[in-house]
Amino acid sequence: MSIPANLAALAGMWIGVNRLWLTPTEPVRESTTEMTVSVIGQGKFLTVGYTWSEGGKPQDGLILFELEPQSGEVRATWVDSWHMGDKAMVFQGTADSAGKVSVKCSYPAPPGPDWGWQIVITPVQDGTFLMTMYNITPEGESFLAVEASCTRTA
Numbered sequence: 001m002s003i004p005a006n007l008a009a010l011a012g013m014w015i016g017v018n019r020l021w022l023t024p025t026e027p028v029r030e031s032t033t034e035m036t037v038s039v040i041g042q043g044k045f046l047t048v049g050y051t052w053s054e055g056g057k058p059q060d061g062l063i064l065f066e067l068e069p070q071s072g073e074v075r076a077t078w079v080d081s082w083h084m085g086d087k088a089m090v091f092q093g094t095a096d097s098a099g100k101v102s103v104k105c106s107y108p109a110p111p112g113p114d115w116g117w118q119i120v121i122t123p124v125q126d127g128t129f130l131m132t133m134y135n136i137t138p139e140g141e142s143f144l145a146v147e148a149s150c151t152r153t154a
Helices: none
Strands: 012-020 029-040 045-054 057-068 073-080 089-095 101-107 115-124 128-136 142-152
Touching: 012 045, 029 142, 073 101, 089 115, 115 142
Parallel strands: none
Antiparallel strands: 012 029, 012 142, 029 045, 045 057, 057 073, 073 089, 089 101, 101 115, 115 128, 128 142
């Protein structure tokens, strides 16, 4: 198993704007984000490490992606200091031929039913890439929760 070339090409340092929406009706919260994308494990895994802030307090996170070449399935593990505290979330999804990766998982939201979370990595040809995250209601309605738009610095 190895990371496709179009995703491996994201390896490097990035900087941009992180936008956070707590609900669709609340104003967006913006902060600077810095990302480091690395291909590790002899080309078998891709990591996206990032920093951002909320309310003036620094935050950070990491996503580890792996691709199963026979099925095209992508698995990811995500940790973030603000979004989930001390637990990792594990995702499954797909990557398309243009390098766009989309993974989803569910998380408990007591006392109600589980909600969903989706992470999408979109390489853009002009030297930028976009990381978006969506919250998904138990009824399947999806709304934008995080958008990080970055440009390469190294």
